[in-house]
Amino acid sequence: MEQLADALLERSNGNYRGWGDVVKFAACTAARIGEVSGVRVADIDTSTWTWTVRRQTTPSPGGLVDKGTKGKRARKVPIIAEVRELVLDRIAAADRDPAARLFTGPRGGRISTAVLRDATHWDEVVTKLGYEHLRRHDLRHTGLTWMADAGVPLHVLRKIAGHGSLTTTQRYLHPDRDAIAAAGTALSAHLTGSWSQTGPKLKAV
Structure with missing residues (x-):
């Protein structure tokens, strides 16, 4: 900038x-x-x-x-x-x-x-x-x-x-590559912890 x-x-x-x-x-x-x-x-x-x-x-x-x-x-x-x-x-x-x-x-x-x-x-x-x-x-x-x-x-x-809805705000947002990679790492860490303690749990959708 x-x-x-x-x-x-x-x-x-x-x-x-x-x-x-x-x-x-x-x-x-x-x-x-x-x-x-x-x-x-x-x-x-x-x-x-x-x-x-x-x-x-x-x-x-x-x-x-x-x-x-x-x-x-x-x-x-x-x-x-x-x-x-x-x-x-x-x-x-x-x-x-x-x-x-x-x-x-x-x-x-x-x-x-x-x-x-x-x-x-x-x-x-x-x-x-x-x-x-x-x-x-x-x-x-x-x-x-x-x-x-x-x-x-x-x-x-x-x-x-100053947007009227969340949908409008979402159109402005484009997470960068690092943010996307960090999201994947966080999910893996969460699942690894859950699986090691209680085994995999899948929710019906």
Whole structure:
């Protein structure tokens, strides 16, 4: 993620660190780019390190506007240690104004996935890095997969993602090869222990 953020920053002439911050924050919170654009200073609780997701930026006939989240409900998302310094820097840059946006474009404007793409030459950068199929929305996908691989329960992931059902959340999750191998090892250990103590027990299905 650091490599991607640095490459996007470099391609945009390195004159606005905000693009890299947006990418890292989106991935580490499993949020949509529009939701990142909608963050206000008041939405961040640095005592519990949580973000209350209340709104998102979306395109409209008159330009970019803010409206409620996709699920129409506010939700809380953890802010992990790796991006806390970044968040504190942006709060300070906003003079701690509760109504100020935490993430904006270089001129203070709203951000959308298209704005991020064009400003950073996204398609060119990800292709050069060998991730030609990586989309901006995949940052959210990546964050949810990281959380799943870290052992976050599915029902908690659903709350963090703001999904209406577990089925929707499951579509984002793709355990890596190590996680799958670990599952097999755990099952073998469980069965070996059970068999050695009581013999094999099969349940009818």
